[in-house]
Amino acid sequence: YRLCKELLSKQDHYDWALRAIKSVLVVAGMLKRQNPHDAEDVVLMRALRDFNTPKIVYEDTPIFMGLINDLFPGLDPPRQRDLDFEDYLKRVLREDKLQTDDGTILKTMQLLELLDVRHCVFVIGYSKVGKSAVIMSLAKTITIHPRRAVMNADCGQSTVKFLNAKTVTRNELYGIMSLATREWIDGLVPILMRELSQRPDKRTKFIVFDGDIDAEWIESMNTVMDDNKILTLASNERIPLQHWMRNLFQINDLKVASPATVSRGGVLYINETDIGWMPYVTSWLEAREIETGRTSEKTSLETFFDGLDPFIEFTRKNFDPSTPISDFSRAQSVCYLLEGLLTEKSVNKDTTKEVYQLYFVYACVWALGGGLDPGDSGKDQRAAFSSWWKGEYKEVKFPDSGVVFDYYIDEESSPPQFKPWKEVVPNHTFDAEQAVPYVCVSHAENWALYDLMDRLIERRRPVLLIGGAGSGKTVMINQKIRMTMAASQKYCTLYVQMNYFSKAGVIQNTLEGVMEKRTGSIYGPPNQKKMIVFYDDLNLPSEDKYFTQDSIELMRLHLDYGGWYEKSGFTWRQIQDTQPVAAQNPKSGTFFVHGRYQGFFVPFSVGFPQMEVCRSVYSQLFDGVLKEFSNPIKK
Numbered sequence: 001y002r003l004c005k006e007l008l009s010k011q012d013h014y015d016w017a018l019r020a021i022k023s024v025l026v027v028a029g030m031l032k033r034q035n036p037h038d039a040e041d042v043v044l045m046r047a048l049r050d051f052n053t054p055k056i057v058y059e060d061t062p063i064f065m066g067l068i069n070d071l072f073p074g075l076d077p078p079r080q081r082d083l084d085f086e087d088y089l090k091r092v093l094r095e096d097k098l099q100t101d102d103g104t105i106l107k108t109m110q111l112l113e114l115l116d117v118r119h120c121v122f123v124i125g126y127s128k129v130g131k132s133a134v135i136m137s138l139a140k141t142i143t144i145h146p147r148r149a150v151m152n153a154d155c156g157q158s159t160v161k162f163l164n165a166k167t168v169t170r171n172e173l174y175g176i177m178s179l180a181t182r183e184w185i186d187g188l189v190p191i192l193m194r195e196l197s198q199r200p201d202k203r204t205k206f207i208v209f210d211g212d213i214d215a216e217w218i219e220s221m222n223t224v225m226d227d228n229k230i231l232t233l234a235s236n237e238r239i240p241l242q243h244w245m246r247n248l249f250q251i252n253d254l255k256v257a258s259p260a261t262v263s264r265g266g267v268l269y270i271n272e273t274d275i276g277w278m279p280y281v282t283s284w285l286e287a288r289e290i291e292t293g294r295t296s297e298k299t300s301l302e303t304f305f306d307g308l309d310p311f312i313e314f315t316r317k318n319f320d321p322s323t324p325i326s327d328f329s330r331a332q333s334v335c336y337l338l339e340g341l342l343t344e345k346s347v348n349k350d351t352t353k354e355v356y357q358l359y360f361v362y363a364c365v366w367a368l369g370g371g372l373d374p375g376d377s378g379k380d381q382r383a384a385f386s387s388w389w390k391g392e393y394k395e396v397k398f399p400d401s402g403v404v405f406d407y408y409i410d411e412e413s414s415p416p417q418f419k420p421w422k423e424v425v426p427n428h429t430f431d432a433e434q435a436v437p438y439v440c441v442s443h444a445e446n447w448a449l450y451d452l453m454d455r456l457i458e459r460r461r462p463v464l465l466i467g468g469a470g471s472g473k474t475v476m477i478n479q480k481i482r483m484t485m486a487a488s489q490k491y492c493t494l495y496v497q498m499n500y501f502s503k504a505g506v507i508q509n510t511l512e513g514v515m516e517k518r519t520g521s522i523y524g525p526p527n528q529k530k531m532i533v534f535y536d537d538l539n540l541p542s543e544d545k546y547f548t549q550d551s552i553e554l555m556r557l558h559l560d561y562g563g564w565y566e567k568s569g570f571t572w573r574q575i576q577d578t579q580p581v582a583a584q585n586p587k588s589g590t591f592f593v594h595g596r597y598q599g600f601f602v603p604f605s606v607g608f609p610q611m612e613v614c615r616s617v618y619s620q621l622f623d624g625v626l627k628e629f630s631n632p633i634k635k
Helices: 002-007 018-034 040-055 058-071 083-095 102-117 131-144 170-174 188-197 218-225 259-263 278-292 295-306 309-318 327-341 353-369 381-392 444-458 473-487 504-512 550-561 611-626
Strands: 120-124 154-163 175-177 184-186 203-210 230-232 238-240 245-251 266-269 407-410 417-420 463-466 491-497 516-519 522-524 530-536 563-565 572-575 578-584 602-605
Touching: 002 058, 018 040, 018 102, 018 259, 040 058, 040 102, 040 266, 083 102, 083 131, 102 120, 102 131, 102 266, 120 131, 120 218, 131 154, 131 203, 131 245, 154 188, 170 175, 170 188, 188 203, 188 230, 188 238, 188 245, 218 230, 218 245, 218 259, 278 295, 278 327, 295 327, 295 353, 309 327, 309 353, 309 381, 327 353, 327 444, 327 602, 353 381, 353 407, 444 463, 444 473, 444 578, 444 602, 463 473, 473 491, 473 530, 473 578, 491 504, 504 550, 550 563, 550 578
Parallel strands: 120 245, 120 266, 154 203, 203 245, 463 578, 463 602, 491 530, 522 572, 530 578
Antiparallel strands: 175 184, 230 238, 407 417, 516 522, 563 572
8 A cells, every 4th residue: 555655646535544454454354254265365466456446547557456466476366246236237227228338337336345345435537427327326226136235234125315515505414503592403414314314124225425525514424434423413413324324425526625534435436438428329329219210320320429539539639628528528419419400300211321421420510619719719729620620531521611610401402411501691680679789690600509509409408608708698599599489489488697696595596486386396487388597607606615616516416316405494396397508708707617517518619700700790780770861871
């Protein structure tokens, strides 16, 4: 462990102290009891390797394995596997329409092994690496497996409770004594722990803290995380964490946690490459085949996605997005855009592979290049991306003039082909009664975004526009919402102007104020409509001293789990039929929002219009203003 501390990189979640040593000895004892005839060096080598590998980052893996091989030369026992449990896990993954890939199975089994040794585990990884899928798959597998559960728990139905500690205040999290009445007011954590602790059965129960950790609220969990396993409240109540209960902390990192906190829990670190984005794409293709019945679509798109990884990697390494975008988000955006493009109107069972490739290329261009810096900072990343794409992707040719973003797919042509946006942009109709700030003159650049937003909103996919002040983000989204509501009566809208003081409680009260109760704990927009919630200036809310925006955490909780806890009584409130659309300025506020929330969105950059576009816009405005005047005055 001393060598690991000296040779491996400095990661916030690495712990090479006494608690880690004790855990390895516990694992070694378990392995020895399961395999009494194995030599002790084999048992110890397996314990050191299999217990520590889950927390090692990808770059440190070769160094760590080299240390193990130097300590135990010539030994390489296979990892001990529970093949029966893995079979049940694969069954659960298939039922949930997920893939039974080696990465997901390995990480799920590593989490189970950690939970046998530690009653608190940190599941760490960046946005969209598969943390939630691993946790939920494990819980469901424990439910259906007839003989296996976490250590000291009975087999049978497992229970999972979620909360985000950053969406409530400290007093709401742990409880507070009322100064006026001296009455104790329970918090969210005591309510959940007491409920699970007092249940008569001894089946597996998880409490998942899904959200950022800071050095304040997590310190109050220290007595729960160490061997005492007791939550001590200010009311002098002590709530035990029973032997069949486990705490999971689903987080991005441990950069603000103290060493004492880090040492108290096991660590499962999921690298971006451990599972990757390909299992998601495969599941999406299978769901599309069931939805549309087009086998040819799945076969064609599988071929195209197999060659997508080099393009994603090159885009990440050579172009600057307006806001950080992960590889998973890029692949996810391709899928979302294809959902809007491949409709009953555009394709059918007889559609050729060449047509599917045309739509795939169009989706890739906007998914990979749509979020790039449009040149407001000096270098036009979109123009550079266009030149690279035209030279790199030879199978589908864009016209030579302009950039790849200047064209759309004309579905009326046979076969479909690229045509310039400027040919279909409607002329502006001047309305003398409309205030100037609300006038929106269409041009090729915003008309392309209108079309993409229309396709994504129809499929209920979140959209994020990123651009500087005055680039027209707010006007464009408001115009698109008006167009959408005019075309369909099933939508209503809510405008939320974010600012420095937009806290989680304010956002929750704002949304709850326009919702109506449907049934039980389910709430939704009035009249059974679907609500488009427009968050303007998404990144303006202030950060606390631990770099967390609690309002963003509340909105992420909503997208992840479909609701939040009520402020009174902390009962779960399910919020249905809402869809976020957002705009943000990457040069103000916190510059960008948490990757776990932004990962739900398809991002598009909005730049300041070129001189040719400005001339066209103002010409149409002047023509409208001057149409009542005589020709000499017009001239």
